Amino acid sequence: MKINVPHVAKLANLTLSDQELKKFESQLQETVDYVEELNEVDTKGVESTSQVTGLENVLREDIAKPSLSQEEALSNAKDTYNGFFKVDAILEDE
Amino acid sequence: MEEFNTKLMKYSPVIGLEVHVELKTNSKMFCSCSADYFGQKPNTHTCPVCLGLPGALPFPNKKAIEWCIMIGMSLNCEIPLFSKFDRKNYFYPDLSKGYQISQYDKPFCINGHITLSSGKKIGVTRVHMEEDTGKLIHENINGKGVSLIDFNRSGVPLVEIVTEPDFETAEDVKEYLQKLQQIVRYLQVSNADMEKGNMRLEPNISLKKPGEKGLPKYKVEVKNINSFSFVGKAIEFELKRQAEILDKGKLPVQETRGFVEKSSSTVSQRVKEEASDYRYFPEPDIPPIRWTKEKINELKKQIPELPNEKAKRLSEEFKIRLTDAIIATDDISLANSFEETLKLGQKHNLDSQKLANFIINRKINLLEELPAKIVENFIKANVNTDLSDNELNKIIEQVIKDNTKAVEDYKKGKETVIMFLVGQVMRQFKQKIDANKVKASLLAKLK
Amino acid sequence: MNNLNLKQAKEALKNKKISSYELTKLCLETIEKTDKKLNAFVTVTNELALKSAKNADNSIKNGVELPLLGIPIAIKDNFSAKNVRTTASSKVLDDYISPFDSTVVKKLKDAGAVILGKTNMDAWAHGSSTETSDYGPTRNPWNTNYLPGGSSGGSAASVAANQCIAAIGSETAGSIRQPASWCGVVGLKPTYGRVSRYGVVAMGSSLDSPGPITKTVEDSAQILNVLAGVDEMDATTSPLPVRNYTHELNKSIQGLKIGISDEYFIKGIDKEVEEKVKQAIKKLELLGAKIEKIKLFDPKYAIDVYTIIQRSEVSSNLARYDGIRFGNDRSSFAEEAKRRIMFGTYALSSGYYDQYYNKAQQVRTLIIEDFNKAFKKVDVIIAPTSPSLALPVGATKGESMFGELADVLVEPSSIAGLAGINIPVGFAKNDLPVGMQIIGPQFSESLVLNVANQYEINTQDEKWRNLTPSL
Secondary structure (H helix, E strand, C coil), rough: CCCCHHHHHHCCCCCCCCCHHHHHHHHHHHHHHHHHHHHHCCCCCCCCCCEEEEEEECEECCCCCEEEEEHHCCCCCCEEEEEEEEEECCCCCC | CCCHHHHHHHCCEEEEEEEEECCCCCCCCCCCCEEECCCCCCCCECCCCCCCCCCCCCCHHHHHHHHHHHHHHHHHCCCCCCEEEEEECCCCCCCCCCEEEEEECCCCCCEEEEEEECCCCEEEEEEEEEEEEEEEEEEEECEEEEEEEECCCCCCCEEEEEECCCCCCCHHHHHHHHHHHHHHHHHHCCCCCCCHHHHHHHEEEEEECCCCCCCCCCEEECCCCCCCCCCHHHHHHHHHHHHHHHHHCCCCCCCEEEECCCEEEECCCCCCCCCCCCCCECCCCCCCECHHHHHHHHHHCCCCHHHHHHHHHHHHHCCCCCCHHHHHHCHHHHHHHHHHHHHEEEEECCHHHHHHHHHCCCCCCCCCCCCHHHHHHHHHHHHHHHHHHHHHHHHHHHHHHHHHHHHHHHHCCCCCCCHHHHHHHHHCCCCCCCCHHHHHHHHHHCC | CCCCCHHHHHHHCCCCCCCHHHHHHHHHHHHHHHHHHHEEEECCCCCHHHHHHHHHHHHHCCCCCCCCCCEEEEEEEEEECCEEEEECCHHHHEEEEEEEECCCHHHHHHCCCCEEEEEEEEEEEEEECCCCCCCCCCCECCECCECCCCCCHHHHHHHHCCCCCCCEEEEEECCHHHHHHHHHHHECCCCCCCCEEEEEEECCCCCEEEEECCCCCHHHHHHHHHHHEECCCCCCCCCCCCCCCCCCCCCCCCCCCEEEHHHHCCCCCHHHHHHHHHHHHHHHHHHCCCCEEEECCCCCHHHHHHHHHHHHHHHHHHCCCCCCCCCCHHHCCCCCCCCCCHHHHHHHCCCHHHHHHHHHHHHHHHHHHHHHHHHHHHHHEEEECCCCCCCCCCCCCCCCCHHHHHCCCHHHHCCCCCCCEEEEEEEECCEEEEEEEEEECCHHHHHHHHHHHHHHHHHCCCCCHHHCCCC
């Protein structure tokens, strides 16, 4: 099945050039074909592991601690205004 | 309106609800920043975690999770013993990490319900835990439209409560919401203030054609509703709009619409070019949660008496009308003072129902006045409260009849006569009664 | 003096043979001299380093004793360090100054270490070559026409070239052990959860393990002593007590059972690598270890599992880079990052989750069970770290899965979250180093270090030990 690369790029929030779209289309296919190999492994009834630590219930007490200062929070931003981060207007839903 | 109603008769509304409740924990869901962000200067309640800085990791707040479970229990949910967090991936400038930590296939609570006063049960599909986003403000600066972002709210604990599409009327939706708000406030886990955004709701609405089996083929989600009174308006507008489309033999578009306060209507929110695809997967940074039955029982014990039970108990214990008990238990702190006052009243051998009437009719501020003071005032004013308007009016009429001369003088302009008449009325009572009240009633009668 | 290893440097500082200021200066001068060729550093923090060296000298004078007091250390550039540029070798973070310390950096500072600067790496740790760095490739100190491996290539090269006394790297699957192997140094990948990930630019969140890259095994043990432990900022760190990792270094390995699996001497493996590793195993046998043939899950499947899990997590972990709160926007991602984000996004997208992500996580379970079974029979498993010697600069060009393929022999143990170490076992005829890995069960760092140290101290007299890179 052909991979819809522009759709994937949109989901990934990446703007790709036509050249990149083309390149990734073949490379993605290559990788997809490669990992198909996993189908050789029988996993019927096998649990999936998303964490290897075996830890459970690792929780924090509800205690508030000091935050960064506004200056620190904004220190790496390219664009700020009156203590806010600033971006071009987001198309508002009309 | 009549036309609208008859049109609606043809279809049956199918309405479900998603409600977000912001918890009032001390700290945020996954970091130790203060969660008390309302009215604070922008971006003063942030840290690497809730700002989504490189390398920062979430660490879940135990209290928030316990409160989520307690909400679920109060909504009669089952609490599965195994649960976990997942990442919900999407891009928006107010979402600092590019994903929201939420719960996908293993929520904390499932299969609950709320029973409405009509006896109708509204199914609660799930109650899960997630984190809030930052806040966007849209402004015009030097003629250019910009969006400003404040991340103080980013990471504040949110509990999402999802119902089955069990509602058929806007009234039921409203009652459900009031009940939910009341429960959450009883648990003291959220202020549930809609105006402040502590409680947010999104109904999904569709209409079923006569004889149609299963759920309708579409649903419309409505956002931007920030008060209870708007829910009804939004739902009624939608039902009418959808009925008109169905009448034309068409199917309403499945979409998200926004409620517009000014026109009490809903408008389509830009249909996104691509369907959203949240690419959920288990959050690798947070170990899963496993409960024991003992722990669940322990949490259950922490749930206070809820409004329904409390009203019922007060009504039985103090022999007061259930309707009065329901009014008095609307709010938990009021309900507690109410109960204390009645208890104190009992000690003084006072009539609980009369004391309840006194508190309710006079709109006594139970938060400010101490029970002892209320009881004292009640005893003082007891006679007055005993005096029904009906009884007073009867006596006033009699006095007017018996003193035609004085009445005439008064009508001619001799206003001082009124005090004579007041005295006549008061003499008919053995106890001391409120002269001002008598005077006011007399004046009204003489007009 | 900058040739000193950590243990020697500590002694020299203690005996006042050298001050931390002098030692730091020597390191900085070496960096100045050699880094035009090597490109091991993205950022050198000269002033900060000299300042903290002076402070360290004061502390030494006042009799303060700290495990790394005054020791110049290089940090991989994916570790956040407060008020220091932290780029992860990506132009997306070109001007990002972290407002906080990663837990590892904090622990190093608390232990008295002097931080020299931030080392080059594959951008976002995506690779096994350090060739995907947006700041140009790092060169292998043994032959600058060759790659150092990666992604912690800058740290490994820096240690090999004596630009620092020791360095910190991070491994998702191979990123410590493989560059250590290609650069002829020791690289310890601790058990997942033994060392905090807080403040480390996330790559594969369920795999990332920070660890030391050092000149000797004992140095790795000393640094692990500082880094290991539960962290209230990382919920996946283990609460298991931290051992003193230097205590068991000299234990005899008499009777130790070493597992060898044919599956790890894969087809196409470099003959000299195979030969040197087998010699080293012989040496351990002579020291009393028992060698047992075992059968392990074919590591080729680990490539698939690793590619899917890691790229899926990458696609989510790199979502925060939108240029709003810090750094540049998403157009600044270079090709390798985009490629991984694209695949990961695809693998997680609606309709494919079960086929890719879930399938990979199921096979992950099988790999873990396979290791569990193996460790019932043997104490450690030994294998080559990399199937090849260092490859020439330019080797990654046009290879869309270079990183994942090069790390085939380290991926299974990373997927299972195990402890592992690379140690140098000699040189090939072209004077490039050969590395061998020792893999142990979760939290077996003491054992793995013990075996590694026994090999090291018993091969001290071998001629290759005296080689140093000429730069």
